[in-house]
Amino acid sequence: MGTATLEKNDSAGPVDSAENSASHLITVTLRIRRFNPEVSDEPQWQDFTLEIDPKERVLDALHKIKWEIDGTLTFRRSCAHGICGSDAMRINGRNRLACKTLIKDIGPDKPITVEAIKGLTVLKDLVVDMDPFFQAYRDVMPFLITSGNEPTRERYQSAEDRERFDDTTKCILCAACTSSCPVFWNDGQYFGPAAIVNAHRFIFDSRDEAGEQRLEILNDKDGVWRCRTTFNCTDACPRGIEVTKAIQEVKRALITRRF
Amino acid sequence: MSTTETTETANGAATEPTDDVALFDVDHPAPVIEPPRKRTAKTPKASRGNFEMQTWLFMRLSGIVLVVLVLGHLLIQLVLDGGVSKIGFAFVAGRWASPFWQVWDLAMLWLAMLHGANGLRTVINDYAERDNTRFWLKMLLYVATVFTVLLGTLVIFTFDPNIR
Known part of the structure; x- marks a missing residue:
């Protein structure tokens, strides 16, 4: 060969x-x-x-x-x-x-x-200067939060549960989506699509236990409700993440409190 | 450190004989253009409460109701039964004699005004850069909204068909 x-x-x-x-x-x-x-x-x-x-x-x-x-x-x-x-x-x-x-x-x-x-x-x-971008990222707590003792082996998850947030795991934090968002252009205090995508990645992860907390953070006046669904973020994403869909799913989770 | 500095100044003097032409150099960089209101670690944290969610929901629900109310209103006023030419004092008086149309118009007034006001509120939030501008624009908006809603409500409820 x-x-x-x-x-x-x-x-x-x-x-x-x-x-x-x-x-x-x-x-x-x-x-x-x-x-x-x-x-x-x-x-x-x-x-x-x-x-x-x-x-x-x-x-x-x-x-x-x-x-x-x-x-x-x-x-x-x-x-x-x-x-x-x-x-x-x-x-x-x-x-x-x-x-x-x-x-x-x-x-x-x-x-x-x-x-x-x-x-x-x-x-x-x-x-x-990417600092404001990464500040928003930090503010949604983009890490696994659990309670109780750590398991001695890996945390199991079914294929369906993994599939639930598969799309938003693809994010590479390039800021193409956030810097294409007209709301972000005018008011940099909006979390921006990238931060919401990365919150989505943990909110819908069955192993994570801080979904409520993250939803509360995104319920803020600079949170998901400022999204105007212009779809600029979805068009801009070089990884093909359906960003606007992810934001809408967070909105739905906030209203129904089911995630 | 001091040697580097002297070389730099020497170089600068050598390459740029006219000092006053170059406004900015390594030691005096131009100010960068920062975005208005950028996020920092000190950005106000989570304002608890569901106000933004409720207004967002209100926009969706009132929008759906308004489609029915406004299109129905336009159809009755402008299209059916002789069109716009039939509208006069008598026509309005006749309609408002029925509580059904009173409620219809009242709902339309309140929903349209609040829907529009909330839309403008988000526009102001999006585009007003200074906190002061933002505050006064919103105050103006709220006063105008309350005035219009109250005046309209007053007219619907105190309408007198026998007025001279």
């Missing part, structure tokens, strides 16, 4: 792939909203034109700019594979992960706009 793969690679040949990639390169303009408080108090748009394979991702284009054109470009990224949630940004007016967005999918014939996510303080270029 291993040998076969090696042979395949060899037969493809470096010349062939180089030719292919060279012919695939297209010219793309990235229009990046840059802000550097050490230079100016005004953000400004800067255009970068580069040759890139359309099957590459926006993050690759940003890397190319940072590594080859302008080293002062600042952005967050960690794993670069859609798991760590560091590189959420507003690409062509929509919140996405730069590492999951292919150039070819977002109309590379026109300039691609890249800016920091909205509703949070921009510190530099595409880097925002």
